[in-house]
Amino acid sequence: MRTQVAIIGSGPSGLLLSLMLAKAGIDAIIVERKSRDYVLSRIRAGVLERGSVGFFDSVGVSDRLHAEGYVHEGFALSFNGHKHRVDLQKYAGKTVTVYGQTEITRDMMDARLERGLTTIYEADDVAIHDFDTANPSVTYKKDGVAHTINCDFIAGCDGFHGVCRESLPAGSYETFERIYPFGWLGILSRTPPVDHELIYANHQDGFALCSMRSANLSRYYVQCPLTDTVNDWSDNRFWDTLRARLPAETAESLITGPSIEKSIAPLRSFVAEPLRFGRLFMAGDAAHIVPPTGAKGLNLATGDVYYLSQALIGYYVDKSEKALDTYSNKALARIWKAERFSWYLTNLMHTFPENGAFGRKMQLAELGYVFSSDAAVTSIAENYVGLPY
Ligand code: APR
Ligand code: PHB
Numbered sequence: 001m002r003t004q005v006a007i008i009g010s011g012p013s014g015l016l017l018s019l020m021l022a023k024a025g026i027d028a029i030i031v032e033r034k035s036r037d038y039v040l041s042r043i044r045a046g047v048l049e050r051g052s053v054g055f056f057d058s059v060g061v062s063d064r065l066h067a068e069g070y071v072h073e074g075f076a077l078s079f080n081g082h083k084h085r086v087d088l089q090k091y092a093g094k095t096v097t098v099y100g101q102t103e104i105t106r107d108m109m110d111a112r113l114e115r116g117l118t119t120i121y122e123a124d125d126v127a128i129h130d131f132d133t134a135n136p137s138v139t140y141k142k143d144g145v146a147h148t149i150n151c152d153f154i155a156g157c158d159g160f161h162g163v164c165r166e167s168l169p170a171g172s173y174e175t176f177e178r179i180y181p182f183g184w185l186g187i188l189s190r191t192p193p194v195d196h197e198l199i200y201a202n203h204q205d206g207f208a209l210c211s212m213r214s215a216n217l218s219r220y221y222v223q224c225p226l227t228d229t230v231n232d233w234s235d236n237r238f239w240d241t242l243r244a245r246l247p248a249e250t251a252e253s254l255i256t257g258p259s260i261e262k263s264i265a266p267l268r269s270f271v272a273e274p275l276r277f278g279r280l281f282m283a284g285d286a287a288h289i290v291p292p293t294g295a296k297g298l299n300l301a302t303g304d305v306y307y308l309s310q311a312l313i314g315y316y317v318d319k320s321e322k323a324l325d326t327y328s329n330k331a332l333a334r335i336w337k338a339e340r341f342s343w344y345l346t347n348l349m350h351t352f353p354e355n356g357a358f359g360r361k362m363q364l365a366e367l368g369y370v371f372s373s374d375a376a377v378t379s380i381a382e383n384y385v386g387l388p389y
Pocket of ligand 1: 284286297299
């Protein structure tokens with residue numbers, strides 16, 4: 001088999017890249033190690049920056065997003081028993097759209113099917129070869145049969161645990177990492193959201209987040225020790241903990257119900273750089289992870305894919321390698337800013353016992369400052385809606 005760009009991974013990065021390339025007439029095949037249903041069973045954050053929505057618009061996959069997504073003009077940070085709104089429209093002149101990442105993944109998969117684009121699901125033993133030459137290739141097994149794809153470029157869109165970053169020679173890249181000493185316990189429940197906007201709650205016992213998927217589907221999280229398992233958290237314990245961390249007024253209006261999904265996720269900041277090795281280009285979670293505070297994961301991936309698709313279009317359509325050469329630095333500049341914001345919001349909103357009473361006072365002073373200063377709240381708002389490309 002031969003294609004122009006072999007894309008490893010059918011998550012949001014690989015799917016969006018393939019659609020952008022297809023629109024420009026560039027041939028690509030996606031190789032994914034899991035099944036379509038498995039990929040669609042992963043639940044992840046659901047806040048889209050305006051820029052991300054624009055990319056989904058530009059490749060024609062946003063009808064359902066606009067029909068079913070919720071446009072939010074603000075969100076709240078709560079602390080000391082009170083909710084304080086960050087008016088995104090007022091301070092950043094933009095909104096965000098709340099629409100599940102699983103749904104946009106499904107929309108992109110459906111669009112690829114309709115457009116007759118090739119995805120190989122359940123590919124075993126995926127390996128990448130010769131990406132430091134002009135003739136890279138990808139090998140995999142499907143139903144026990146070995147296959148090879150020859151290509152011009154490989155796009156490593158295979159997430160944090162993928163094969164692409166692992167295939168790089170030792171010492172050819174640098175990693176930067178912070179692992180946070182807690183996780184997020186998340187539940188999904190068929191209950192109306194407690195508020196029409198998201199609430200990020202700072203509480204001395206730990207962080208909490210109230211989010212949503214639809215008018216009758218809520219997504220809530222509480223900070224928990226990494227040593228906990230979901231079996232430690234009955235639904236009742238979860239709801240009691242959440243209620244205790246919200247302002248009284250919000251807690252009183254919380255409608256609870258049985259959880260339909262419950263999971264614990266660790267929090268990590270991670271960047272591997274550079275993003276290019278010869279003819280291998282990494283994008284999305286393959287190259288970087290942010291903690292979910294601020295919901296930047298998918299939005300960062302769309303930024304990488306924007307730069308990478310422009311670079312590949314430059315190569316094939318304009319016959320210029322210039323944007324391929326600048327891809328890594330351009331994408332990393334934006335990545336590090338989102339890393340900073342996610343780290344900042346994580347530090348501001350979570351309980352870090354090791355920081356003691358002084359650390360807690362600093363958080364409350366910072367939160368008090370944010371809501372007394374147009375400059376400070378503007379900084380949060382402009383990062384939340386997404387920095388420019
Ligand atoms: N071969 C083929 N596919 C692989 C391999 C492999 N060796 N390893 C991983 N994959 C697949 C995974 O099964 C997954 O479907 O690559 C895909 C990577 O998808 P994500 O982890 O979602 O990464 P990305 O597309 O960069 O997502 C960016 O979306 O899913 C979120 O948390 C993620 O918010 C981030 C954003
Ligand atoms: C979610 O809805 O799952 C969500 C929303 C905002 C975040 C993280 C997760 O910052």
